[in-house]
Amino acid sequence: xxxxxxxxxxxxxxxxxxxxxxxxxxxxxxxxxxxxxxxxxxxxxxxxxxxxxxxxxxxxxxxxxxxxxxxxxxxxxxxxxxxxxxxxxxxxxxxxxxxxxxxxxxxxxxxxxxxxxxxxxxxxxxxxxxxxxxxxxxxxxxxxxxxxxx
Amino acid sequence: xxxxxxxxxxxxxxxxxxxxxxxxxxxxxxxxxxxxxxxxxxxxxxxxxxxxxxxxxxxxxxxxxxxxxxxxxxxxxxxxxxxxxxxxxxxxxxxxxxxxxxxxxxxxxxxxxxxxxxxxxxxxxxxxxxxxxxxxxxxxxxxxxxxxxx
DNA sequence: GCACACCCTGTAGCTACTATAGGGTCAAGC
DNA sequence: GCTTGACCCTATAGTAGCTACAGGGTGTGC
Numbered sequence: 001x002x003x004x005x006x007x008x009x010x011x012x013x014x015x016x017x018x019x020x021x022x023x024x025x026x027x028x029x030x031x032x033x034x035x036x037x038x039x040x041x042x043x044x045x046x047x048x049x050x051x052x053x054x055x056x057x058x059x060x061x062x063x064x065x066x067x068x069x070x071x072x073x074x075x076x077x078x079x080x081x082x083x084x085x086x087x088x089x090x091x092x093x094x095x096x097x098x099x100x101x102x103x104x105x106x107x108x109x110x111x112x113x114x115x116x117x118x119x120x121x122x123x124x125x126x127x128x129x130x131x132x133x134x135x136x137x138x139x140x141x142x143x144x145x146x147x148x149x150x
Numbered sequence: 151x152x153x154x155x156x157x158x159x160x161x162x163x164x165x166x167x168x169x170x171x172x173x174x175x176x177x178x179x180x181x182x183x184x185x186x187x188x189x190x191x192x193x194x195x196x197x198x199x200x201x202x203x204x205x206x207x208x209x210x211x212x213x214x215x216x217x218x219x220x221x222x223x224x225x226x227x228x229x230x231x232x233x234x235x236x237x238x239x240x241x242x243x244x245x246x247x248x249x250x251x252x253x254x255x256x257x258x259x260x261x262x263x264x265x266x267x268x269x270x271x272x273x274x275x276x277x278x279x280x281x282x283x284x285x286x287x288x289x290x291x292x293x294x295x296x297x298x299x300x
Numbered sequence: 301g302c303a304c305a306c307c308c309t310g311t312a313g314c315t316a317c318t319a320t321a322g323g324g325t326c327a328a329g330c
Numbered sequence: 331g332c333t334t335g336a337c338c339c340t341a342t343a344g345t346a347g348c349t350a351c352a353g354g355g356t357g358t359g360c
Contacts, residue, residue, distance in 0.1 A: 048282035049281075052278060052281045052290075078263065078268060078269045078275065081269070081272050082263055085256060086260065089253065089256045089257060095249055099246045102242050106242060110235050110236065113232055116229070117228045118227060118228060122228035124231050125216070125219060128203065129195075131199075132196070133195055140202075
């Protein structure tokens, strides 16, 4: 099949497929006399593998590793596969925690301006301004030993 | 002060300061006879303002807006400031939800391989392989109407 | 006159694509 | 035989927010 058909079957953009080939994620297919890429059914699965891993937030470098393990299922232990997934879980978890803290900070900042104000009176701008001068701000309370609410 | 001193006072890299200037976030300072940038104390505050907003995850485009409002506190209402923060809160919140779903999927995938296996027997690789062939996988359970556990 | 810390501009790199520009191929229809 | 249109090709630049060079100039102390 041609690249357009592969794209349709996998829901992946044509440009992305060519990009994966350049990046060594998808093996280069045979070419027709006129230089068109000719894919086999196996390519559909390989591309699905990549897209599935991407949907799990994995980096292309990690996927390259996983795809290699998948293509060459040696009798060695699969510790590295597990470690790779564990790392990904840790990364995602720490991103969640960072974003949750961010959300709390943003909500605190947002709480500084409710009723209609002018720009000159906006509690949000005032808070940001004070913070720029080194004053303590609502959004970044001193976290040294003290609980936020308790 | 020179750019290095501004960098020290704000904890911001010299290259980043020049980058902010290029991007129109930080006003271009005066120059010495030999072309060195000469910053005033006001620049410290403006850079702190930018860094503070960045620490809240805001985009440079949004910060450019906020900094403009801050520099020109007109008597117009501050609705746009509030809307900007609200949008940021929404963005962060939806990122959190996406990542939480990702985490659940990764944990489900991880659960397919516990004891020591070989690469050929790895439940994680198997799961990814099956998913590539269109079979239902542990990490992406069908969410159409059915609850995962219940 | 040299070493060294600092400064300058300009450009390339990072991730994972996406979007062009500028061209070739192929089948159908007239 | 010619055109039209869908498809394909390569190469390059753009996205966000920096970071890291290369290749050079400046300023101060010894």
